[in-house]
Amino acid sequence: MTMIPAFLLQSDNFPAAAAAGGLLAMSGVMMLFMLAIAVVVILGFWKVFEKAGQPGWAAIVPIYNVIVMLKIIGRPAWWVILFMIPFVNFVILLLVAMDMAKAFGQSQAFGIVMLFLLAGIGYLVLGFGNYRYLGPPNALARTAVA
Numbered sequence: 001m002t003m004i005p006a007f008l009l010q011s012d013n014f015p016a017a018a019a020a021g022g023l024l025a026m027s028g029v030m031m032l033f034m035l036a037i038a039v040v041v042i043l044g045f046w047k048v049f050e051k052a053g054q055p056g057w058a059a060i061v062p063i064y065n066v067i068v069m070l071k072i073i074g075r076p077a078w079w080v081i082l083f084m085i086p087f088v089n090f091v092i093l094l095l096v097a098m099d100m101a102k103a104f105g106q107s108q109a110f111g112i113v114m115l116f117l118l119a120g121i122g123y124l125v126l127g128f129g130n131y132r133y134l135g136p137p138n139a140l141a142r143t144a145v146a
Contacts, residue, residue: 048100051131
């Protein structure tokens, strides 16, 4: 236990100590809830990466998971830099979501709604659903023209 919560709980003022204890308990429950959500999202990304023929463990390595995702959709790795620019990263994330949907044979609307707006659920649906990886959408467009 750190010094600040211990100090708050040793107060002579019982209502303040009870409130501090309640806040600590509530923050602990909230932290467990957020951890559970993170695990579920990681599972979704793991399965999507495996379906695309990439290592599933790449989903838990920061920055490398973005590089692998860019490889799955056929975009250059230097786009990682664009993810670090404020406001530009939203546009790039939207493009990546639409390309990811196309790489699995889905519409751009699926990419916008499920993979951009509801990403945690969308990647679970993509990973555990009956969707097949077709390859990068840019390569699909080139082979259709040729």
